[in-house]
């Protein structure tokens with residue numbers, strides 16, 4: 001059996017959200033991270049096992065901003081002035097909120113499909129999770145996330161699917 005994919009909860013949420021936009025072809029990102037390969041693996045088999053990771057995950061592993069396990073990237077604060085500018089701190093904030101919302105903890109293992117079902121059942125109003133971001137942006141995100149969840153729950157996998165979401 002293939003190893004579980006270690007993944008930050010919000011990274012998988014981003015993949016689902018990207019799927020909800022209709023995107024199915026994931027291309028390499030200039031950062032060199034592994035969103036495209038992780039997405040392809042999950043698309044090919046939605047029953048792929050995920051392991052919740054709040055530090056550097058399998059997407060971060062090959063990223064040029066992953067410096068000895070710590071992300072040195074910064075976020076665009078122009079539309080979210082109250083967010084911490086460091087991507088590591090911002091990601092941690094989102095991941096902790098998602099864990100709380102979904103009842104998950106670091107180290108928990110579940111399939112991508114099970115995660116999607118959990119998110120569908122428990123996500124509720126996510127403007128609270130992304131409270132530093134203008135609500136109209138988050139409403140669009142929520143709509144695409146719902147579509148992505150529905151899609152993955154109703155697919156048997158899409159072999160051959162190959163940029164998708166940001167890392």
Ligand code: SF4
Nearest residue numbers: 033060063066071167
């Ligand atoms: S959080 Fe994103 S930018 Fe930072 S190391 Fe991971 S993949 Fe790279």
